[in-house]
Amino acid sequence: MKSLKVTFLFIASLFFLSSCGNFKLVTIDDMQNKNKNENNTLKNKVVINNDDTKNSDSKTEKYKEQLYKAEQVVDAARKQLGTPHLLKNPRKKTATDCSGMTCKSYSTVGVNLPRTTTGQAQMGKFVPKKAIQKGDLVFFTSKKNNGRISHVGIVSRVENGQTFFIHTSTSRGVVEDDFYMKHWQENFVTARRVL
Numbered sequence: 001m002k003s004l005k006v007t008f009l010f011i012a013s014l015f016f017l018s019s020c021g022n023f024k025l026v027t028i029d030d031m032q033n034k035n036k037n038e039n040n041t042l043k044n045k046v047v048i049n050n051d052d053t054k055n056s057d058s059k060t061e062k063y064k065e066q067l068y069k070a071e072q073v074v075d076a077a078r079k080q081l082g083t084p085h086l087l088k089n090p091r092k093k094t095a096t097d098c099s100g101m102t103c104k105s106y107s108t109v110g111v112n113l114p115r116t117t118t119g120q121a122q123m124g125k126f127v128p129k130k131a132i133q134k135g136d137l138v139f140f141t142s143k144k145n146n147g148r149i150s151h152v153g154i155v156s157r158v159e160n161g162q163t164f165f166i167h168t169s170t171s172r173g174v175v176e177d178d179f180y181m182k183h184w185q186e187n188f189v190t191a192r193r194v195l
Contacts, residue, residue, distance in 0.1 A: 073108065081176065098153065
């Protein structure tokens, strides 16, 4: 009877062990190799994380450069404040129109804009009104132009919920105006980011 129990246990053990397809004898060498593999995986994760940090730093640097260039563009536009419009220049002094002012301002950072407002409106990328920032170009139309873009300015300040832009007015020359004035909002078409 005792030998029958031992035989039964032996057969049951063999059956149990053979039914487990994943059964493997683990040695000390296997454990060391497993630890090496886990360490390599961890090193790879660290390298990937370092690459992510480099990409993040690169994006930060690009953003800082964009802000710096926007400052330069706006400074160049401010230097033109008071310059008369080409059509209102009886003394033939230095004068400009809206797209000429933007061309001159952007040229200070090496960006060559097309000479016309419609050409400039095709540059860069679209910016929603809520996301407008310093240095962006803003485009307008008028009733006589039937919705076609006919005017451009450069966003000069965005602060405390207010937005201002520099442009060339036919009657006042190069001036800075409140972007959210009724006239400008009624005639606003689009904004573009070139930097």
